[in-house]
Amino acid sequence: MTAEQQLPEGWEKTTLGEISIVKMGQSPNGKSYNKEKEGYLLIGGASDLGNIYPSPKQYTNEATKLSKTNDIIICIRATIGRLNLSDKVYCLGRGVAGIEVNANVEAKFIWYSLMNSEAYLLKNSTGTTFQQVSSPTLKKLPIVYPTSKETQQAIVNKIESLFGEIDEGIGRLKTAAQQIQQYRQSLLKNAFNGELTKEWRSKHADTLPSENELLTQIQTIREQHHAQQLADWQTAVSQWEQNGKEGKKPSKPSSLSRVNILSKDSELPENWLLTEAESICDFITKGTTPPKNELFMKSGEVPFLKVYNLTKNGKLDFTIEPTFVSKETHNNFLNRSKVYPNDILMNIVGPPLGKVSLVPDDYPEWNINQAIVIYRSIFVHSKFLANYLLAEKTIKLMSSQAKTTAGQHNLTLEICRNLPIPVCSLAEQTQIVAILESKLTACDQLAAELAKQLKQAELLKQAVLKAAFSGELRE
Known part of the structure; x- marks a missing residue:
């Protein structure tokens, strides 16, 4: 409600500080922490606030800055505006405030009013590393309310009734989204166990290579590619010598390793092979991160990708914080981690893995950057390999081998290079890619529509709150 709008009859305009006691949290004395989990549970920061409280983390014997039962607890630092109602006495830590509402005002009414005040809180927050709301700002937060407690409760009841209907719809949308994801994974599973092309394979049985013939094809392509690498190296060395041996001498390609064929399970068709990623990829390596002063936001010469640009549907999203490096940095410091169209990128630092x-x-x-690995294949269709890396079975396998430190999951290059990959003929790979593209595109379109509807449902909640606190919400 703007200042120019007239208050509904029986309503008053005030501030949060005039109708409540605002208690700003602070970090307790370090000596007050109780490792035996006795005393007051410490609540502080966005991670401790949501629809329900998380498992207890820290206890303190310090009996200051305490909330009371039914106090509103609000996050005032970092993730500003998250709310909860205190179900018992808590110690208010840094990053939260407790609001003890006066007896003549319904706490739930103020709860929803605060939910409707996020714009005010964000606009009046301060800070650079972490945005935070000061005590004076919180106390000056404008509140409009009907003086009748009975009317306050009626409005709360109406809000909760409408929210209940909206949440029911949101629940159905989320269920549908989960079903799409399950269908997507079912498609990927059937793509890489041969089930998706079972009928196609029976129609082309006479033209498909046997396992031995497929292995010969892979070996031949590898040998031809290695011969080309050697020829390119010799040309580069010759050019280097003609230039007076300026700079580093071009590195000779590594010797050609053998194709490592793995034992396959009964799921794979007879004429498929199971081999390691390194056997069917020309290049598997991770990126590098240059100094911050060599990274440029929004514009530049060469795009520089980070994990947040990767997705779980195989598409790259360079609209998220687009970052660039200079050609000089790209060709020198970052020369090893150059990426080209049709390369496959996967994050090796999580959670979550599987982007x-x-x-x-x-x-x-x-x-x-260093949190991404490149797969460049010389035999497998790029989209075939990308979809295989997105399959739940693949993600679980790699996650089970990840090194976990301080909650962070890391995949080594060895894990990435030794990844078992099912391989079929290029003709069947092309068929699998075509079927997946058709069906997964439909999944993506439906998922996008559901996401749009979910966003609209959340906006509908804001519309309910706006109507409630302008006096327009009626029984």
């Missing part, structure tokens, strides 16, 4: 994206042709060359 995979195919590099588009928007730019001729890209680069990546």
